[in-house]
Each structure stands twice: as C-alpha cells, then as structure tokens.
Amino acid sequence: MAPNMRQGISPFLEPGPRTKANSLAILQLSRDNFLPVHLQHATGEHDGYAEGVVVNTRFGSFPHSTMIGVPWGSQIRASKVDTGSRGRKRKRVPGDDAARDENENENGNESAEPTDTPSGPKQAIAASSGFVHVLPPTPEIWTTSLPHRTQVVYTPDYSYILHRIRARPGAVIIEAGAGSGSFSHASARAVYNGYPKEGERKGKVISFEYHEERYKKMKEELSQHGLQGIVHLTHRDVYKGGFLINDGESPEAEAVFLDLPAPWDALPALSRQRPEGAEGATESGKPWVSPLNPKKNAYICTFSPCIEQVTKTVSAMRRLGWVDIDMVEIANRKLHTARDRVGLNLPQDRGVNNSARDVEEAISKLAEIEEKFRQHARPARSAENTGSKHGDNGKAVSNRKGAREEETSTSSRPWADGRLIVRGEPEIKTHTSYLVFAILPREWSEEDEAEALAKYPLGQEKAVVGDMDKASRKKLRQELLKKQGDKKTKRKEKAEKLDEKMDETSG
Amino acid sequence: MALVVRPNTWVALKLPSGISRVIQIAPNTTISLGKYGSFPANLIIGRPYHLTFELQDKLEGEDFSRLRIVPTTELYAEIFADEISPGCSTPTAGANEAAAHTTADAEDYTLIDAETGNVVARSNLATAIDETARQTLTQDEIEELKRDGTNAGKDVIAKLLLSHTALDQKTSFSLAKYKLMKTKKYIRRFQVLPMDVANFGNWQLEERDSSRILDMRAEMIGLVGCWGNAHYGGEDVFLDDPCASTEQGQEACAAVQEDLLRGRWLVVDDTCGMLVAALAERMGVLNPEYSDSDAEDNAPAAAAAETTTEESNAATAKATPASTEPQTNTQQQQQTDTEMADAQEDDGLPPTNPHNKPRPSDFAIPYSQTNTITVVHAASQPNLSFLNYWGFDHTAPNHPPHPLLSHLLTLSWLQLLQPSLDTSYATPPLVATPLELAGWKPSRRGNFHRKRRRFARTRHVVDTARAGNFSGLVCASTMDPISILKHSLPLLAGGAPIAVYSPTVEPLAALADCFSVPRRTAWTSGQVAEIVGKTGEELERWAGSEDFPLNPTLLLGVSIQTSRARRWQVLPGRTHPLMTERGGAEGYVFTAWRAKPAEGRVEAKGKFKRRKTEPSAVAGAAEGDAEEVKETAEG
Numbered sequence A: 001m002a003p004n005m006r007q008g009i010s011p012f013l014e015p016g017p018r019t020k021a022n023s024l025a026i027l028q029l030s031r032d033n034f035l036p037v038h039l040q041h042a043t044g045e046h047d048g049y050a051e052g053v054v055v056n057t058r059f060g061s062f063p064h065s066t067m068i069g070v071p072w073g074s075q076i077r078a079s080k081v082d083t084g085s086r087g088r089k090r091k092r093v094p095g096d097d098a099a100r101d102e103n104e105n106e107n108g109n110e111s112a113e114p115t116d117t118p119s120g121p122k123q124a125i126a127a128s129s130g131f132v133h134v135l136p137p138t139p140e141i142w143t144t145s146l147p148h149r150t151q152v153v154y155t156p157d158y159s160y161i162l163h164r165i166r167a168r169p170g171a172v173i174i175e176a177g178a179g180s181g182s183f184s185h186a187s188a189r190a191v192y193n194g195y196p197k198e199g200e201r202k203g204k205v206i207s208f209e210y211h212e213e214r215y216k217k218m219k220e221e222l223s224q225h226g227l228q229g230i231v232h233l234t235h236r237d238v239y240k241g242g243f244l245i246n247d248g249e250s251p252e253a254e255a256v257f258l259d260l261p262a263p264w265d266a267l268p269a270l271s272r273q274r275p276e277g278a279e280g281a282t283e284s285g286k287p288w289v290s291p292l293n294p295k296k297n298a299y300i301c302t303f304s305p306c307i308e309q310v311t312k313t314v315s316a317m318r319r320l321g322w323v324d325i326d327m328v329e330i331a332n333r334k335l336h337t338a339r340d341r342v343g344l345n346l347p348q349d350r351g352v353n354n355s356a357r358d359v360e361e362a363i364s365k366l367a368e369i370e371e372k373f374r375q376h377a378r379p380a381r382s383a384e385n386t387g388s389k390h391g392d393n394g395k396a397v398s399n400r401k402g403a404r405e406e407e408t409s410t411s412s413r414p415w416a417d418g419r420l421i422v423r424g425e426p427e428i429k430t431h432t433s434y435l436v437f438a439i440l441p442r443e444w445s446e447e448d449e450a451e452a453l454a455k456y457p458l459g460q461e462k463a464v465v466g467d468m469d470k471a472s473r474k475k476l477r478q479e480l481l482k483k484q485g486d487k488k489t490k491r492k493e494k495a496e497k498l499d500e501k502m503d504e505t506s507g
Numbered sequence B: 001m002a003l004v005v006r007p008n009t010w011v012a013l014k015l016p017s018g019i020s021r022v023i024q025i026a027p028n029t030t031i032s033l034g035k036y037g038s039f040p041a042n043l044i045i046g047r048p049y050h051l052t053f054e055l056q057d058k059l060e061g062e063d064f065s066r067l068r069i070v071p072t073t074e075l076y077a078e079i080f081a082d083e084i085s086p087g088c089s090t091p092t093a094g095a096n097e098a099a100a101h102t103t104a105d106a107e108d109y110t111l112i113d114a115e116t117g118n119v120v121a122r123s124n125l126a127t128a129i130d131e132t133a134r135q136t137l138t139q140d141e142i143e144e145l146k147r148d149g150t151n152a153g154k155d156v157i158a159k160l161l162l163s164h165t166a167l168d169q170k171t172s173f174s175l176a177k178y179k180l181m182k183t184k185k186y187i188r189r190f191q192v193l194p195m196d197v198a199n200f201g202n203w204q205l206e207e208r209d210s211s212r213i214l215d216m217r218a219e220m221i222g223l224v225g226c227w228g229n230a231h232y233g234g235e236d237v238f239l240d241d242p243c244a245s246t247e248q249g250q251e252a253c254a255a256v257q258e259d260l261l262r263g264r265w266l267v268v269d270d271t272c273g274m275l276v277a278a279l280a281e282r283m284g285v286l287n288p289e290y291s292d293s294d295a296e297d298n299a300p301a302a303a304a305a306e307t308t309t310e311e312s313n314a315a316t317a318k319a320t321p322a323s324t325e326p327q328t329n330t331q332q333q334q335q336t337d338t339e340m341a342d343a344q345e346d347d348g349l350p351p352t353n354p355h356n357k358p359r360p361s362d363f364a365i366p367y368s369q370t371n372t373i374t375v376v377h378a379a380s381q382p383n384l385s386f387l388n389y390w391g392f393d394h395t396a397p398n399h400p401p402h403p404l405l406s407h408l409l410t411l412s413w414l415q416l417l418q419p420s421l422d423t424s425y426a427t428p429p430l431v432a433t434p435l436e437l438a439g440w441k442p443s444r445r446g447n448f449h450r451k452r453r454r455f456a457r458t459r460h461v462v463d464t465a466r467a468g469n470f471s472g473l474v475c476a477s478t479m480d481p482i483s484i485l486k487h488s489l490p491l492l493a494g495g496a497p498i499a500v501y502s503p504t505v506e507p508l509a510a511l512a513d514c515f516s517v518p519r520r521t522a523w524t525s526g527q528v529a530e531i532v533g534k535t536g537e538e539l540e541r542w543a544g545s546e547d548f549p550l551n552p553t554l555l556l557g558v559s560i561q562t563s564r565a566r567r568w569q570v571l572p573g574r575t576h577p578l579m580t581e582r583g584g585a586e587g588y589v590f591t592a593w594r595a596k597p598a599e600g601r602v603e604a605k606g607k608f609k610r611r612k613t614e615p616s617a618v619a620g621a622a623e624g625d626a627e628e629v630k631e632t633a634e635g
Helices: A097-106 A139-145 A155-164 A182-191 A212-224 A263-270 A307-319 A359-382 A387-410 A446-455 A470-506 B077-084 B139-147 B151-162 B172-186 B197-206 B218-227 B274-283 B295-319 B328-347 B385-390 B403-407 B413-417 B434-439 B442-467 B481-491 B506-513 B517-524 B536-540 B621-632
Strands: A023-030 A033-039 A054-057 A060-063 A075-079 A126-135 A172-176 A204-209 A231-235 A255-258 A298-304 A323-342 A419-424 A434-440 A463-465 B010-014 B020-024 B029-032 B038-040 B052-055 B067-069 B110-112 B119-122 B189-194 B262-269 B370-377 B408-412 B472-476 B497-502 B555-569 B588-594
Touching: A023 A054, A023 A139, A033 A054, A033 A139, A060 A126, A139 A155, A139 A182, A139 B218, A155 A182, A155 A298, A155 A323, A155 A434, A155 B197, A155 B218, A155 B555, A172 A182, A182 A204, A182 A231, A204 A212, A212 A231, A255 A263, A263 A298, A263 A307, A298 A307, A307 A323, A307 A434, A307 B077, A323 B506, A419 B506, B010 B385, B151 B172, B197 B218, B197 B274, B197 B385, B218 B274, B218 B472, B218 B497, B218 B555, B218 B588, B262 B274, B262 B481, B274 B370, B274 B385, B274 B403, B274 B472, B370 B403, B370 B413, B370 B442, B403 B408, B408 B413, B408 B442, B413 B442, B413 B481, B472 B481, B481 B497, B481 B506, B497 B506, B506 B555, B506 B588
Parallel strands: A060 A075, A172 A204, A172 A255, A204 A231, A255 A298, A463 B029, B262 B370, B262 B472, B370 B408, B472 B497
Antiparallel strands: A023 A033, A023 A126, A054 A060, A075 A126, A298 A434, A323 A419, A323 A434, A323 B555, B010 B020, B010 B189, B029 B038, B052 B067, B052 B189, B110 B119, B497 B588, B555 B588
16 A cells, blocks of 8 residues: 655645645545545455445545545545445445444545456445545644654644754754654655755755654655655664664754653764763774764754653753753644624524623513513402503513514524634643753864964954944934935936936937 | 854844844954953854854953853853752762752852852852842942953952852852842853844844734744745746847746746735745745855855945945844835946846856746745835845845745735736836847936836736645735735635734634634525525635625634743753743734635535544534534535
8 A cells, every 4th residue: 555656746745736646635524633545546346345445434435536636625525335235244225324324433444455356446426425625735734633653743842843943945854753753744844855866965854763663654654655755764762873874874964853751861972072971883993973964053852741851851961062952831722713692582502692691681681570570460469450551561572572583583694693702722732842942053173263263364343333322323324314315316317417418319 | 044154144142131132244343242342253254153252351462352162061060060069969970859959958059160160159048048138349349340350251250249248148049140140241251143033033022123023923933834834845947038039028928837836825924024034944945055065165255245235235234333123224225226326237238248148038037936935015015124134135126146036926915916007017018129229328228128127027926926826825914814815815726724823813713703614504505695606716706795704615624823932941950930921912823724615515414423433533612613514514
C-alpha cells in the first residue's frame, strides 16, 4: 500500500489543483472529525465492493473513484454501495438498511488487499445518506487526524516553536523524538525549499526515533506522504548515539527541537567542540564532529512536561554555553460562537433559554400571573359584580397569547435571533509542555576576530549614531526636510523650463 | 539570514536594562549607547550575532572603547555559584531535588567576583530584613565612580554593594534583586541581535508602537503562518519576455498563463508590512540568499550594492543618526523626487548598453509566477514601511536586487474588483516609432518607457490576481473581515486555508456567525428564496444579502482561537512565572478552509446512534453542531 512517491512532490507541500490517485487526501466528516485516506484507483472489485476501494463512514459510503480528480475542497456525496453482500458475517439482502447498520461498525478501517478480479469497477450512484469534503493534507489537519503513537505536539505549540527557532526555507533542523510525526510534518513544510538533487544542499529535517516500532511506522508514513527527500529519519538513541548522520557526517544543523524525557543528556552532543567526558566518538579515533553548522548560530527548543526537567535542562544549557535562555508555556483556547437566545416567548428549541429576557419581560409576566390569580380569586368573592369585566379580561389575555404565538411563528430567521456570544470549548488543554528556547552562538576565535578587524579597520569613524537627544534630532530632521523641499522646487522649475524649451522646438 | 553582521543592515542592540536600540549599522561610524558608552561600529560588523560584548576601558592613545566578548561562564557566574552553594546540588552531579532547599539555609546567596572568584558578599537569612538599610555612597560619589569607572562598570556595582550597610541582612532574593538592579544600571554590556521577524515583532510590541502591528504577538504570527499554510511555493518561473517593440500596444502584453501560477498567497496587511515580512520569511523571499561558502566574498559586493541605494538614505541616516526608525516619510519624499532623476539617468541611456545584458523590453514581467505574495491594499499605495528593516523599500524605483522584488505583488481593492475604473490599468500604453523616440528628449523617453513598464506590470498583477486560484488567504486588517472575505473567497482555490487575525474577537465572531449552523442549514435546505435557481458559479460570487452576508457553504471547519505564551524565570530555587506581562489586545485567529460545494441539492440524513465506535467522537459541542447540520440539511 506504500507506493513509491519519490518522483512526485508531497501533497503536503504542493497538493496541486485536484485530488490525485496514490496520494493522501483528508476527508472531513464533521467539524473536528478528519479521516486520512490514501486514494487509490479502482481497477476492479475490491474487498468485496463492486465500486473498487470504498471508505465507509457514518455519513455513508464513499468509493475512491468519486473522490479522485476532483478539485480540493469538493463536497462529495455518499454513494449507494452494497455493503451487505460481501459475504462477511451473515448474508443479507443487498441495499438493506439493517445490513448497512451492521457493517458500518468498521467505518474508516478499510482494509486494503488488492484483489485480482479483472472486471472494471462499478459506476457509483449517489445516495442520500450524507456527504464529506475532501481536503488537501496540511500539517495542521494531519496533527488532528494522525494515528497517535506518542503525545502529539499540537499546532499552537509547534507554530510558536518553528517561529522562535527560525525554521525557514533552506534550514536544517534536528528533531529528536519523532514520536507521532506531527512536528516532523510541520517542520518539513517550514524548511522545504525544493527537493535536493544529487549533492545539493536544501532545507532538511534530521529526525531521530529510538523506538523501533514507531520508527518503522514513521518511515512508512514518510514515504507515503512523499517526504523522504525532506525528512531524514534515523533509528537511534540520541543519548548514546549523538546526532551525526550517514556514519559520522555532520548534518550542519542550525535549529534543534528536542522532545525527549532527558534533554540534558542529549545536549552535550550538540556542542561546538568535543564536550568533556564524551566517549563514543573517540573510540574510533576519528575527530569529534559537531552536528551544528559551524558558521551559523544554533537555535534550540526543548519540549518537557515537567518543571524538574526544565530546571535540569536550563542548568545544562548554561554550562554548555547557550545564551538567551527563555522558558515559556503556551496556553491555547479555541472559541465557539453561538446565538444566545433568552426569552419567555421563544419556541422551545434546543439551546433556547425560556426565561425572562429582561426585567420588563419579567414584570409583564409577573403582572400577567398576578392578574390571572386575581381573576381566579375574584369570582369566588363577588361573581356577579365582576362578571362582565372578567369576560373582557379573559379576552385580553387570550389576545396576548395570540400575539405571542404570532411572534414566534414570524421569527423565521433562527440564525439572526439572540445575542452573538463567544464561548470557550468545553474542555481546554491547560498544560502541554514547557518550552525552553536558547541560542548557541557560533564560535568566534581570535583569528576570526583579527580577520574581521582587518576587513573593517578602525579609526575612520565619521559620524556618531545614537548620541542625540530628542530635541536636536528633531531640529536636524526639520532642516533636512526643508533642504529637500528646496531641492524639489528647484527640480520642478528645471523640468518646466525643459518642457517649455521642448514645446518651443517642436512648435 | 546573514551569518554575521553585515554593513548597513538593521540590528537590535540589547542593553543590560532590557531596552533594545535598533540601528542601521553603517561602517565607519561610532555607535553611542548613551550612558553605557560608545564604540566604533566596525567592531561589530563582520562579527556573529548573539554574542555579548563588553565595552572596555579606553586604551591610552585611543579615543574609543574596544569590545570584549564576554564568555558565558562569566555571564552565568552567579547562577553557577548559586547551584554549587550548600544544600543545592547541581543537576550535572546527578542530584534529583535540585535547588529545592536553597532558602532553608541560613547563608544562601553569595556574590562572586567573576574574575578573581572571591566572595564579594553573602546574604544571611537569619537576620531580619532591614527596610531602612542605606547606601552609604552619596550620589556625587557614585557619579564620580561612573565617570572614571573602570572594568565595564563592574567596579561601580561592587563598590555599591559593599557600601550598602545592610547587605548581610538581605535575603538571597533581595540581594539578588539588588545586584540585578545595579547591574542593569551600570554594567557596560550589550548584545547584537539580528532584525528578523521574531525580534522585530517583539521590539515593536514591547518598546515601540504596538498598535502599528495590531498588537500581533509572536504566538499569533506563528498561528497565522501555520494555519495559512504559508510555505515555499515552488521554484521561480518567469514568463518569457514578449520582446514588444515600442510601437506595440497592450496586445503585445504577455498573457496570463493560469497553469503556471502556483504557491500564491493573498494577503491583506494593515500591520505596515510586518505580516508580509512574516509570510515572506516563511516563503524564503525575505532575506537575500547567502550561501555558506561565498558569504564572505559577497560581503563587499553586497555592501557596495547597498550603498548605492543607501546613497539617498545615507544622507538622512547620517544626518539624523539617533533615529531608530527608518525615515519612511523623508525617504519616500526623496525617492519620489529622485525618481525623475533616476529615470532620466537610467532610461536616457541608449537601449543597448555595451557592458550590460540586453535590456528586457518594456512589457517583460519581472514577477515570478510561483511563490508570490499578493497584497491587496485599501489606499492607493500599500503601507509596507516596515519592510525597510529587511532592506526592501517598496517605493524605491531603482531597487538593488532583493527577492521581494519578484515575489511581492501589490494592487488596490479598486484594481482587483473594478479595474476599469483604475487609470493605470485602463489607460492603454503609449506607443511610438523608434524614429519618434530618437527625436525625444531623454527625460521624455524615460517617462515613455516608465509608463509602458508600469502598464505591463499593473496589467499582469491585476489579471493574475483576478484569475484567482490562490493557495491561501492571510489577513491582519482593520477592515471588516466579512467584506474582505466576500471579495476574496471566490479567488481562493478549493481547499485553500484562510487565516484572519484580529486584535479583538468581535469582528471574528461576526465573521464566524456568517457560517453558523442555522445559516448553513437554511441555505442548503432551500429556505432562502434569493438563491433558488442560481448556479454554483453564481453562488460562489454571492454578493451578499442582509441575512446572508456570505455564502455559508464556502468555508469548512470555521474556528476561532487564541494563544498566549506565559514566560517563566528559571533560576536555581527561584523558578516561577513572570509577575507581569503585556496586557492589552489579546489577539485572535479565525481559521477555515475553502470548500467547493456540490451543485444542486445535497441530502444528508446521516446515521446517529450514539455508540462507542468512533474513537474521535467526543460528544462535544462542535461534534453536536456538525451533526445538526447534516441532520437538518435534509430539511
């Protein structure tokens, strides 16, 4: 099921205008319910479906054939798919609703075993059970729909991290603890500046994962998503093995993201020079190689859930010469908008609060009740006297009731009723992890300094920058503006003269 | 980003007080840091960023301070001393309860002289804190110390501490605070930070006018960039030069080739260009490319190129050196009046310049077809003044090479929506025979070419924008987002992401309400009389009615979010969130994807037995909403 995507560009990076076969697409079932699907051409009957590969959801069945070659974002109608007569469990009459009920338990888990039946796929017929939208994959959607293997780095965190560690096109990023791959996808998009040709240096994510199962899954995912050219995945324990790739070669990284339980154990390997007490590399007698780009400053972010980890990490960073150490945590909130409908006269709908809208409404309701109560009590005391009056009142009340009914029936704009409110989601993530940022400046030797000094020699200073108080600065600026104004008028005059001359000559 | 500080780039000098001085580093100037002293700019040009420099005492016979790079062991000396102090074991020693008992010890904070390693002062918790403690040095004495102060201000600080009568009675916390306060005031150190979008945003937000960037914090820049899916949009593709002769009019313009247009983002920016800078950075077109190897060799050439444009600016920059902001006003003025002169010099030359490549024709399109940012602006000119910090001046007529030149397209809303009313779009280009041209004055000839070039460019920018199929929409605008989306939604490709930033939530809530469940339900179930019988094409360009300002089926996954980074102080035994942070506008981001609704009636009865089959089916409000749509859509 893992087709070789080497020739194609990942749908994450350039999805193109339309959906393609053998490529990833995301089905949006409902607002926050996404289903990643690898679209496949139907060559015939597949897994018992006459229409080829079919995705079953609770909104109906969707043969892949209806979703290939359509513009991204398209709304796809469900198709009438015979899910009942596939010979599993019990045989049912085709098209029987009950049969579909039974089989929809497996929604989404379309097992993919290509069958060799030569007959072409059946044409899909639209059904009324529902629809989905087919979206191009982005790291954001992928993060919400990916199969969880570990704790996921969510968009609010990774968007901030990538901004702070300066992940830009062309950068090389080390990522340790690939985990579920959400950060890998996001950073691959950030550093992407084309697929590297032979020997070419392009933006790259150097990813490490020590867990073998996760590594294999991740490897498969990367190839399915066409990202092998961007993400270089290695199966290694970075505490012991360090960050070099291809047997001792430096990736020359300029940004690092560590999602590890003990970042301080991995930090010594991210030094400029051989750290004290580093063995590993010395055994082979080879010189110690830094995984960092020697000409660039290195930005780092570590991602740890506990404060104790942070203290240790920060302490280790200080000892290893990292500067501008900064620790933050991100609090993200999603907000929902709704129409808050409060009022006594509103229909008894879902989400409607049938209590008084304001004091006036409360008073009129109370007065109404009082009135009713009085009328109810009165006939007992003096039925004869007030007989006629009672009748009037009764009419009035019923009139008002009628009016109320009218009111409710006329409000045919449920979307515009009530006050627009913004409310947080029912459950918020109050803590994901602490983010520690730091920078390791490039090394600057005496020779470098001497070279720079020779290139930019001292002693020719002409002006002073930043040494003026506000008043004199303002004065200078005004003078300058004035001078410019003079220049401008002079130039205008000159231009006019020229024009005149020209007119004369032409005329 | 440049590997080292390049001449004439903008940098931020971070001072001990936490204030940043943002200046353009001109070679052969002296940079003054006010009370911290001054030093020659050439001492930081060609040096890496993020190093901490210390102003040294003036050598004999020199009238300037030389700089010393402060090693990190010195920067962190006090923290290290803290970690080693009794009762507090270092993490490197493998202890588990780091820094937990610091305050329990009687003597727990020491002040170490970084160079000698001697203990300058110790705190003592056993004795009470004396609030009336006094500094025995008089102000005059302090001034004197400062004047002939040596050792980068460290002597002043040490003397101040030693002259404090109650220093030994301070707790570790108050001693640390006191030391920090004095250090901030007197130590003569600074750090050179690169002017990238992150640093620029912080500086503008914290120290300058945050309203000019709509209070857009780093979290928001990150969110908008990611949800807008802004990234490198493919290798540059240029249209062939139509090689139009001067006799040919608009028919000779290169036609828009829609299949070449890829990786284009539509942007509405009221943050004076910061949003454009952030997106350009993500797309790799903000900073000129410097490859590792030839970076050093290129430096003088690049500097030379810069100085040519800087020529006009240099006058302002040098004359008003203290100003920390690019002189947009004066610069613009200058440029508009130099424009004529430039045009004359440039275009007055015969078209075959011997030592240059053949000049492209007037109708050659300088813009890439891929990886571009299209900015739609409300005024007749876009306000992108902050791009000056990255060496790009949108108003400069003869700009030195910059990646934004071929990747940033700007047009006004009028040009986008009613181009026929726009003069520069609708006026056909001038034509002239070579013979006529030869007879003209150079200035007239220059104007002729300039107008033709402008026509071709405007034509291209407007036509490609109107062709639509943008890969995403990113907004940070003071305009009503509903009106922005009304006109920009039809221009987006299917599945394209939308990210709209607003400092306040109300405009975004109103926008999200346009896509509310009841609206969508009413729309799809045929309750809306106005849309009956309209085609999908017509509905995509829905002009809006009172009840339905936008076609509610055009967006998917509408959502509003906000993010805030809470900063912490991490010190041994003193780790806690910062006590105060910036308030003001919170900042919100609206996100969604562009949908292509199916034509005709879509039925959706769905099937909802609440079973535990769907792992992601958390019975939340969102889920409920979505279900409702599908349920009610059947009507």
